Amino acid sequence: MNRQFFCFVALLLCTTLSGCKKFLNIKPLDRLAGNAFWQSRGDVESYVSNIYGQFRDKIQSTSFIPGAGELRSGMLKMSENTNTSARRYIDLLGQNLVKEVMPEGEVWNQWGFNFPSMTQWKEFYRVIQSANVCVFELGKRTIPGLSSSDVKRYQAEAVFMRCLTYLFMVRVWGDVPYYTDAYENQALGREDMKKVISNCIADLAAVKDDLPWTYGDPAFRAVRASRGSAIALLMYMNLWNAGFDKANKEAYYTHAATLGKELVESGVHHLLPLKDFNILFKGRSPEGLLEVAQSSNYGETLSAVSPFSDLVLRYPNKRPLAGHEVSYGYFRAEFLRVLYPDGQSDLRKDYWFDQYMYSNSGMFQFLKFTNIYAIGEQDVNPDDNVIIFRYAGAILWMAEALAELGKDGEAKTALNMVRERAGVQPYSGVGGPALKEAIFIEEAKELMGEGLYYYDLLRTGRVLDSKWCNKPLTPDQFNRGGWTWPLSPSVQNNNAKIKLNEYWIQ
Incomplete structure (x- = not known):
C-alpha cells in the first residue's frame, strides 16, 4: 500500500x-x-x-525545531545586514514576543514559515x-x-x-x-x-x-525506533519530569541514570571521532539514536524553512551568492565565550566554527550541519538528517542524573566521555553545583542547534537566568505558562473542556 x-x-x-x-x-x-x-x-x-x-x-x-527549541532562548540574534523584513521573527521569538510572529500576513509566513x-x-x-x-x-x-x-x-x-x-x-x-x-x-x-x-x-x-538494539536493514538505523531510541526517550522524559515534579525528582533521576548505564553497557552505540562529524550528521551512524531522514537522491528532503542550518550558513555553504552573502543569524559572542573560555582547547570550536565565530555579524557561520548536496547554484539546505536523539546526548543526560543524585564520581566519568571525544581537558573540579553547571555547559556545546537548548532551560530552571537566556522569564511569567506557545481557539471546537493557554489570552 x-x-x-x-x-x-x-x-x-x-x-x-x-x-x-x-x-x-x-x-x-x-x-x-x-x-x-x-x-x-x-x-x-x-x-x-x-x-x-x-x-x-x-x-x-x-520552523518547528529551531523555532521552539532554539530561538526562544534569544542566544541566536538576527544579523543586522540581512533582510530584516523576512527574518525579524528570529529576534521576536528571542524576546518571547511569540504572538507577533503569528499573523499570516507577515512576510515569513507568506514564504512558508x-x-x-x-x-x-x-x-x-x-x-x-x-x-x-x-x-x-x-x-x-x-x-x-x-x-x-x-x-x-x-x-x-x-x-x-x-x-x-x-x-x-x-x-x-x-x-x-x-x-x-x-x-x-x-x-x-x-x-x-x-x-x-x-x-x-x-x-x-x-x-x-x-x-531490537539494531536492525538487519541498515536503512532503518536511527530512523526507526530501536531499544537505544526508547532508552533515550525514557531518559529525557524522566529528566523533563524531574524539572517540574520536584517532590519525585529523585525517582526520575534514578530511572534516568539506570537507563543510561544500560545504554552504555550494551556496547551497541559509540561516539564517532569529532573529525567525522559530517558522517554523524549525515545520519544513520553508530552514534545516532533517532533521526528524521533526508535524502536528496530519493527526493525526501525537508521543507526549506525547517532545518536549523537555514539560519546560520552563508555562501559558499549556502548558494547562490545572491541572497546568501551573509547568514541570517548568529550566536551572540558573549554566550559563546561562556561556553568556550579563552585558552581551553575544544575540537568543536575548531570544526564547527570559523574565524568569524565571535563576530556578532552575518559573517558568522555554524558549520555543524554542512553536508552540502547542492548542484551548481541550487538554493537548498544541507542534506543532513534531523537529529532527535544521539548517543552523546544520552551520555550527558546520564551524567546530569548522576550529578543530581550526588554520585559525583560517576557523573564526572560520564561527562568526560564526551569531553574526551571533543579534545577537552577532563573535568576534575568539585562536585555539586559546579559539576552540574559543567554538565549543562557541555550539553549546550555538544547539542547546539539540535533543538534542545530552550527546553533544557525550562526543565533546569535556567530560563529565569540572564546568563543562559537573553530575555529571561520572571517566576510569575514562568508559572503562568509564558514558556508555552499559544493555542488556536479552533482546538476548542466541539470540545468545551479544552482551555487555551491563558498567558497568551490578552
Missing part, C-alpha cells in the same frame, strides 16, 4: 472528527482502517512507516490516533508472516511514536489531552503534563525490550 492511502486514512480519521476538532470522538476502527487491510507484513510495515511520516510532516510544516501551525495540535493527534489504531489492530489479529515477536516490535514502535509525540506537544503547549484507547469517544480536557509524561514513561518502559 502506498503512502497516499495512509494519508487518506489519517485524513479520514480527522475529517470524521471535523478536521480533528472532535479528535476524541472516534468511529469504530473497522470502518476507518478497514478489516480487509491488516492482511500481510507489507500492510503493517507500510502503516507503521507512515506513522513516522505523519510525524515528519508536522515538524517540517514550520507557517508559524500559525505552532498553535495547532491536530497533526500530532493524527500520529497518536494512528499509533493507537496500530496497537489495537495488531493485538486482535493473526497476520500471516508475522511472528509474535514481530507483532510486539511493531506495537512497540507505535507506542514509541505515541510517547515521542506527546513529549513534543508537552514541550510546546504544556498540558494536553491524553488518551491511548483507539475507541475513545469521550471529550477529554487537558491533563497535567507531568501526568502525561508519567503515563508515557510507564507505557514505553513496558515495551522497550520488544524493540
Whole structure:
C-alpha cells in the first residue's frame, strides 16, 4: 500500500472528527482502517512507516525545531545586514514576543514559515490516533508472516511514536489531552503534563525490550525506533519530569541514570571521532539514536524553512551568492565565550566554527550541519538528517542524573566521555553545583542547534537566568505558562473542556 492511502486514512480519521476538532470522538476502527487491510507484513510495515511520516510532516510544516527549541532562548540574534523584513521573527521569538510572529500576513509566513501551525495540535493527534489504531489492530489479529515477536516490535514502535509525540506537544503547549484507547469517544480536557509524561514513561518502559538494539536493514538505523531510541526517550522524559515534579525528582533521576548505564553497557552505540562529524550528521551512524531522514537522491528532503542550518550558513555553504552573502543569524559572542573560555582547547570550536565565530555579524557561520548536496547554484539546505536523539546526548543526560543524585564520581566519568571525544581537558573540579553547571555547559556545546537548548532551560530552571537566556522569564511569567506557545481557539471546537493557554489570552 502506498503512502497516499495512509494519508487518506489519517485524513479520514480527522475529517470524521471535523478536521480533528472532535479528535476524541472516534468511529469504530473497522470502518476507518478497514478489516480487509491488516492482511500481510507489507500492510503493517507500510502503516507503521507512515506513522513516522505523519510525524515528519508536522515538524517540517514550520520552523518547528529551531523555532521552539532554539530561538526562544534569544542566544541566536538576527544579523543586522540581512533582510530584516523576512527574518525579524528570529529576534521576536528571542524576546518571547511569540504572538507577533503569528499573523499570516507577515512576510515569513507568506514564504512558508507557517508559524500559525505552532498553535495547532491536530497533526500530532493524527500520529497518536494512528499509533493507537496500530496497537489495537495488531493485538486482535493473526497476520500471516508475522511472528509474535514481530507483532510486539511493531506495537512497540507505535507506542514509541505515541510517547515521542506527546513529549513534543508537552514541550510546546504544556498540558494536553491524553488518551491511548483507539475507541475513545469521550471529550477529554487537558491533563497535567507531568501526568502525561508519567503515563508515557510507564507505557514505553513496558515495551522497550520488544524493540531490537539494531536492525538487519541498515536503512532503518536511527530512523526507526530501536531499544537505544526508547532508552533515550525514557531518559529525557524522566529528566523533563524531574524539572517540574520536584517532590519525585529523585525517582526520575534514578530511572534516568539506570537507563543510561544500560545504554552504555550494551556496547551497541559509540561516539564517532569529532573529525567525522559530517558522517554523524549525515545520519544513520553508530552514534545516532533517532533521526528524521533526508535524502536528496530519493527526493525526501525537508521543507526549506525547517532545518536549523537555514539560519546560520552563508555562501559558499549556502548558494547562490545572491541572497546568501551573509547568514541570517548568529550566536551572540558573549554566550559563546561562556561556553568556550579563552585558552581551553575544544575540537568543536575548531570544526564547527570559523574565524568569524565571535563576530556578532552575518559573517558568522555554524558549520555543524554542512553536508552540502547542492548542484551548481541550487538554493537548498544541507542534506543532513534531523537529529532527535544521539548517543552523546544520552551520555550527558546520564551524567546530569548522576550529578543530581550526588554520585559525583560517576557523573564526572560520564561527562568526560564526551569531553574526551571533543579534545577537552577532563573535568576534575568539585562536585555539586559546579559539576552540574559543567554538565549543562557541555550539553549546550555538544547539542547546539539540535533543538534542545530552550527546553533544557525550562526543565533546569535556567530560563529565569540572564546568563543562559537573553530575555529571561520572571517566576510569575514562568508559572503562568509564558514558556508555552499559544493555542488556536479552533482546538476548542466541539470540545468545551479544552482551555487555551491563558498567558497568551490578552
